[in-house]
Amino acid sequence: MDEYKIKKKLSDNYGRLVLLVEDKDKKSFICKILTNDKNSKKELKNLIRFSQEKYSHLNIIKYRKHFMVDQKDIDLLINNSNIDNGNNSNCNKSINSNNSTNSNNNDGSNIDTINDSNKRICIVTDYYNYNDLSKVYFNDTYRNNCLSTRDFLPIFLRVLIVLAEFEKLDCFHRDIKPENIFIQKVYIDGDKKNIKENNVYYDFFIGDFGAFKEISTVCSYTNAIGTNSFIAPVIKLF
Structure with a gap:
């Protein structure tokens, strides 16, 4: 223990x-x-x-x-x-x-x-050491720690790949949003001293599985669940 x-x-x-x-x-x-x-x-x-x-x-x-x-x-x-x-x-x-x-x-x-x-x-x-995506990309309070477009785009593309993998497993996360994507700052040479831009990259990890469902347990594809601002538009129509 x-x-x-x-x-x-x-x-x-x-x-x-x-x-x-x-x-x-x-x-x-x-x-x-x-x-x-x-x-x-x-x-x-x-x-x-x-x-x-x-x-x-x-x-x-x-x-x-x-x-x-x-x-x-x-x-x-x-x-x-x-x-x-x-x-x-x-x-x-x-x-x-x-x-x-x-x-x-x-x-x-x-x-x-x-x-x-x-x-x-x-x-x-x-614990992931660089906060969640909403704070390091969108929030002005964390402007000094903001990710550059160069850092953000690979994360965005890889999140889409993960969602595609979920679909292959017949699963839906149903609450993907910046607050549920956690960023890890990785030092390539393991040394935080004299850090150069090329010695750092950013990894991501998806959290909050409270709304996660498998297709076999979903009664309707249009269930209004998740965070309102991030629900897919096609669901909002129903």
């Missing part, structure tokens, strides 16, 4: 608390804390499914582990103001899977047996 020290709260929307955490080796991860419901369990199972080596070419965020925690413990975390400012010297809170209900089997199948509404699902995934 692992203990993850909380470094910062990244978001807290729609019952989904997202934390930046680090393990005992000071390696950073993302810990997403979800309500214990059907959609959250589906998201977990999809992350576990696509963590298999045969899907590594699909650039999906890397699942590491999951476990259950009590709602009361999460409430204490949310009410800790030091989490918001990411002040490590003051924030001594942590998430310890030693004190949780361990659900970390290979396929996540036993998660369906835990129906306690007082439990929350914690999913630990890799």
Whole structure:
């Protein structure tokens, strides 16, 4: 079991608390804390499914582990103001899977047996060091970190390739948007000092599988689901 020290709260929307955490080796991860419901369990199972080596070419965020925690413990975390400012010297809170209900089997199948509404699902995934695409390409606040067109176009084309691969698997992500595409800045020579433009490239990873569906489970191709601003126009017509 692992203990993850909380470094910062990244978001807290729609019952989904997202934390930046680090393990005992000071390696950073993302810990997403979800309500214990059907959609959250589906998201977990999809992350576990696509963590298999045969899907590594699909650039999906890397699942590491999951476990259950009590709602009361999460409430204490949310009410800790030091989490918001990411002040490590003051924030001594942590998430310890030693004190949780361990659900970390290979396929996540036993998660369906835990129906306690007082439990929350914690999913630990890799942390990608260059924020999401909305912040590094569209948001003026991050203008100094913005991707150039040269960097962005290969990412855009590869996202289309991944979506085509999903279609071959008879699957739909249904919520592709800049906020769900996470960017990793990669140093080719492994050295961050004296970085030159040609020594850096950007990789991407797709996240948020809460709306992900297989064709066999989709009742209608025109279900209005996803983020309103990014729903395909053909669906908006219905």
